[in-house]
Amino acid sequence: MAASVEIDERNGAPAGTLVHNITNSNMGSVDDDSLDPLSFPITPGDSSFEKWQQFHVTNMGGSSKVYNLKVWRTTALGANASHVTNARETSYGGAPTYATPTDSVSSVATQAMPTTEPTGPNLGIGGSLSGELTATGSSDYLVHQIQTTGSATAGASCTMHYQYDEVA
Amino acid sequence: MPSHPETHLCGRCRAEFQDEEEYFAHECPKTGLSPTDPAHFGRRARRASQAALERGAAAQEN
Numbered sequence: 001m002a003a004s005v006e007i008d009e010r011n012g013a014p015a016g017t018l019v020h021n022i023t024n025s026n027m028g029s030v031d032d033d034s035l036d037p038l039s040f041p042i043t044p045g046d047s048s049f050e051k052w053q054q055f056h057v058t059n060m061g062g063s064s065k066v067y068n069l070k071v072w073r074t075t076a077l078g079a080n081a082s083h084v085t086n087a088r089e090t091s092y093g094g095a096p097t098y099a100t101p102t103d104s105v106s107s108v109a110t111q112a113m114p115t116t117e118p119t120g121p122n123l124g125i126g127g128s129l130s131g132e133l134t135a136t137g138s139s140d141y142l143v144h145q146i147q148t149t150g151s152a153t154a155g156a157s158c159t160m161h162y163q164y165d166e167v168a
Numbered sequence: 169m170p171s172h173p174e175t176h177l178c179g180r181c182r183a184e185f186q187d188e189e190e191y192f193a194h195e196c197p198k199t200g201l202s203p204t205d206p207a208h209f210g211r212r213a214r215r216a217s218q219a220a221l222e223r224g225a226a227a228q229e230n
Contacts, residue, residue, distance in 0.1 A: 001206060001217075002206065002207070002217040002219075002221055003207060003220075004204065004206045004208070004218055005222055006177075006179075006203065006209065009179075015173065015174035016174065016175075017174075017176075017177055018174060018175070018176050018177065019177045019178075019179050020177065020203060021178065021179040021180060021203065021208075021209065022178060022179045023179055023180070033178065033179065045172065058192065058203045058204050059204040059205075061206060095204040127190055130216075163176050166220070168221075168224055
């Protein structure tokens with residue numbers, strides 16, 4: 001058996017609500033998991049609410065460690081939009097402390113989301129890219145946001161990739 | 169100190185829990201399983217998990 005891993009998302013004022021095993025990562029103008037982007041679109045020129053998400057190992061399944069976390073997006077965004085994140089392979093800023101997600105320009109998510117698989121880990125565990133989970137627990141927060149200009153066009157449907165390695 | 173108590177929510181059945189242990193212990197009505205059971209995450213996750221195990225086994229043989 002392999003480890004069981006879910007993606008969780010925290011919303012609201014700290015400590016907030018931790019939604020386990022989210023079904024999608026739709027970005028929009030409300031701080032909710034699995035939001036309906038038709039009901040909560042991003043107005044051109046505005047930003048989406050930040051997403052604060054974590055890898056969460058719910059069962060080690062006989063594995064000894066989960067590590068090497070990688071996050072990236074495939075499929076292009078709509079025109080005049082950018083996707084930013086705290087995930088990065090160099091100059092990683094450590095584990096961010098949860099704060100109420102904002103739809104102002106994020107001060108945490110400041111680098112472009114990779115659009116191909118990163119070479120090495122770009123999300124940490126315990127504040128370090130070389131961190132490991134050896135029991136049930138969670139990664140650092142992945143913070144990401146869509147930012148647009150006034151010329152942005154209607155949104156795109158993209159795929160987020162959340163990848164990890166485990167040692168049996 | 170958090171200004172509000174933490175709440176846990178199952179993303180599948182939307183049930184609320186006071187802590188992670190309660191979440192782990194619940195039998196999700198959407199899947200009939202607890203979140204510690206790999207099958208709770210659905211067929212796609214099971215296929216990905218199986219494929220990963222097969223890759224690992226192949227890597228050990230080589």
